[in-house]
Amino acid sequence: MGNLTPVSLRDLSTVLRVSIVLHPDLAARLDVTQLTMPDIALQLQAGTLASIAHAVDLLAGTDVMIVEIDPADPAETEAFERFCARHAGQMAVVAAVRALSVQTTRQILRSDAVDVLPLPFTPDELVQAVDSGRQALARVPATPAIPAFQPPRRRGKVISLLGALGGVGATSLATQLGVIWAATARVCLIDLDVQFGNAALYLNLRPRLTVADLVDAGERMDAEFLASVAETHNSGMAVVGAPIDIVPLDMVTPDAVQRMLALAADTYDVVLVDLPDAWINWSAAALTRSDVVLLVSELSVAGVHQAKRQLEMIDANGLSDRVLLVFNRVATSLFRKVDLTQTEQALKRKVDVVVSNDYAAMSAAIDEGRPVSTIKIKSRIEKDLRMLVATLDALPLVTL
Incomplete structure (x- = not known):
């Protein structure tokens, strides 16, 4: 009906x-x-x-x-x-x-x-x-005949997650941050890793429609079509999954990405974008459209080296003021502070956020498509994730 x-x-x-x-x-x-x-x-x-x-x-x-x-x-x-x-x-x-x-x-x-x-x-x-x-x-009080003035809705915040290299946990962070944030805001996660994206899988979702359908829609892509493509996780977060089959990177265009993110920002309070590690014209367009670029790496020789290269590329594109540098899966101790001195000297900048390593809890959360908080209550990693959400929430929107 x-x-x-x-x-x-x-x-x-x-x-x-x-x-x-x-x-x-x-x-x-x-x-x-x-x-x-x-x-x-x-x-x-x-x-x-x-x-x-x-x-x-x-x-x-x-x-x-x-x-x-x-x-x-x-x-x-x-x-x-x-x-x-x-x-x-x-x-x-x-x-x-x-x-x-x-x-x-x-x-x-x-x-x-x-x-x-x-x-x-x-x-x-x-x-x-x-x-x-x-x-x-x-029993609900009647609505006033003349409603109070409602200011125009502020556009949503677009946050792109970029891994310094593969396997550093950018997708894990995107899914878990989204699940936490969805408790207080309308959140949409868009998986633009069109060849190897697993965001929907990490949330135990099997979408029928994906990013590929949005791209194929061209000018027909609108807010209603975006909502129909998105799958809803139990947390309330909307998820636009990566294509089911591996597709050429050039099937996506900068115009399609710009339109997609603009529609999402007009519809949701928070838009999380999971990007591929590779720099291509449309991934650069996504970063340019973002209010925050979450660069994710790890404390390994390769992790620090690739983070430095990514930072240089980001700076060359004039986006360094939007970067939040996150080191994931860091071994932490109750009685010993993590020493980031050498890492920060190599990168020539401060590390903004450290997320503790709890591989077992995070792996179980991914396997079951659940928040890590339901796997291990009041864990250090949950605390770090909630602090990261609070940090991101406080950051201002950029003027586009």
Whole structure:
């Protein structure tokens, strides 16, 4: 069924817009024509919580959202709680759960969800859940007739990650930073390593559409198409994956990259760009379009040598003032400070950020597509990553 025509959220006396989102197997068995209710505009969609998290048209056209979740999945439960909190006061959210128990009901109702609906449900149970949503919306203070002035939305911050050489963990940092940041902002990760990119894989995502589809779209590339290509991780982060097959580097153009990043910055608060190690015309265009260039390396002879070469290339392109130099997988000790003196002398500049080495925890997080914090609670590497997010968040936008 198509999207419904938006009406005022508070005009509940005329029509209540109810969207039901169920996993495809159950959605295929439900006949919404048998669920006619007075003053209710009902639509059914096959999907998941992740698939609708950034479905702008669907969310804008819904007063009561009934969405199927799996409470046995901690990541999905956490994502559902964030979803409810994000839309509290604007849209009533009802959880739909298979094999519903009293314990699960209590757990879900601790969030901002207004009700829990068992799956499969009866018409009476659906009416009760919808009524809970109506009552919840009725308790929200009415929107003023003349809304307060809203300043234009500031464009999102574009942060490109560039490895000094292969295997230094730039993609790992991109995915983990994005997962952390997604708790407080709208984040999009774009994998422009078109030959060997693994960002989607690191997040346990298998995208149907990729960067290649955006490039192929040409002038048809717009915000709506970008949103349709992006896969949504349980954290809420949107991910545009690298092509499934290895493609020539020249299939991407500077114009396509500039358009892609401009659209993403207009749509999201934070845009993380995972770049290939190679310098080509379109990767240079991505760096030029970035507010911050995160140069990632490691404390090895090759790592320092290649970092110096990358810094020289960045400086030659007039981008040295945007660089944040990060050394990853650094062995740290509680009672001994990392000595970076020789490294900084060789590079002729300070190292901005050090990320501790916890190869086992990071490898497990990558293998399972989860935040490293869920693998090892309060680890040193999680602390370093959160500090890096705070540092990046505080950096200003550049004038483009």
